[in-house]
Amino acid sequence: MIDPQPAPQRPLRDLDLDPDAFRATFGALERELARVMVGHAELVRMTLTTLVAGGHALIEGVPGLGKTLLMRTLADVVDGVFSRIQFTPDLMPADILGTTILYDVAGGGRSFRFEPGPIFANLVLADEINRATPKTQSALLEAMQERTVTVGKTTYRLPEPFFVLATQNPIEMEGTFPLPEAQLDRFMFKLAVALPTVDELVAIGERTTGGQVPRAARVADVERIVAMERLARDVPVAREVMAYAARLVRATHPSDPAAPQAVREAVRHGASPRGLQSIVLGAKIQALLAERHHVARADIRGMVVPALRHRLVLRFVAQADGVDPDGVLGAVVREVPE
Secondary structure (H helix, E strand, C coil), X not given: CEECCCCCCCCCCCCCCCHHHHHHHHHHHHHHHHHHCCCXXXXXXXXXXXXXXXXXXXXXXXXXXXXXXXXXXXXXXXXXXXXXXXXXXCCCHHHHHEEEEEEECCCCCEEEEEEECCCCCCEEEEEXXXXXXXXXXXXXXXXXXXXEEXXXXXXXXXXXXXXXXXXXXXXXXXXXXXXXHHHHCCCCEEEECCCCCHHHHHHHHHHHCCCCCCCCCXXXXXXXXXXXXXXXXXXXXXXXXXXXXXXXXXXXXCCCCCCCHHHHHHEEECCCHHHHHHHHHHHXXXXXXXXXXXXXXXXXXXXXXXXXXXXXXXXXXXXXXXXXXXXXXXXXXXXXXX
C-alpha cells in the first residue's frame, strides 16, 4: 500500500514540448550554468542529460573542483525543491529517509506522524557520498530505483522529477568507503571532473574574489523538466541500433564470445541491463540536441563510457595494475562491429 506524499506537493501541469522547445530549454540551462561554472562544458551537458533522462549522476573528483557548486547552481536554474545531504561516517539511514515520531495531540492523546527526511525533494545533492558507511549508502537504493521510500510498513512516493547528484572523492583518499555495486548500478552516469587549465583557474579567481559573485537565473520549472523527459523517451531507436547497443553491453562480459581481449584479461563482471538503458536514454537526448529525430550509432558510442565505467567490476590483478575502465571500454567501442 502506498500512502499519499508526506509533504504537500503542488500538482504538475501537463506540458507538451516540441523538439525546438526542448533544445531551447536545454540551451538556456547550459548557458545559465556556464555563468557560474568555469569550464566543465562536457560535465554540465552530461549532468543536464542525466536530469532530463530521469536518471541519477555520480561525480568523482578531488575536493575543490566545483562538484557541489554545480548542483547548487542547478537548483538555482530549475524551480524545484532542493535538498543537500552531507554524508559523514555517523550519518544514519533515518537521517536521510525520515522517521516516525510520537506526538502529543490536543486532549491528552498521542499519535504517530511521519517526518520526511531530506530525500523528499526534486533535486538532492548527496555530497561526499562515499564518506558514509555502506549501510547508510544503501538507504538510497529504493529511492533511486523505485522513486519511493518505505518506513516501517508504509511506502511514500517521492516528488517528480527526482534527481540525485552524488559527489564522491577518489577512493584512495582518507576516510572513504567504496560504494556497493548495487548502489553504483543505480547511477545512470559516472562523470569525472577534470583539473582546470591555467586560463580557467584565472577565470575562477576573477569570478570568485571580486565584489560580485555571478548567480544563475531561474529558467525552467519542474513541469518543463518532466515534459522534456517525456519527449526524449519518444525518440525512436531502430532495432539494429538497439542491437548494436546491446552488443556493446554484452561485450563487457568476459564470457561473451565478442568480448575484446582487454575485457577478458581485466574484467570480472560486466555491465547490467541498466547500462543498456542508460546508453539508450542518453543517446536519445543527444540525438534531439543534434536536431535529429532518431538515434544514430554515434549517439550510442558517445554514451558508452559515462554509462558503463562504474558498472565494470575489475579483477584484483587489474586493479593492482591500475587498469582504467575507460580504456577497457574504449577497446569495446573499437572492436565491436556496428
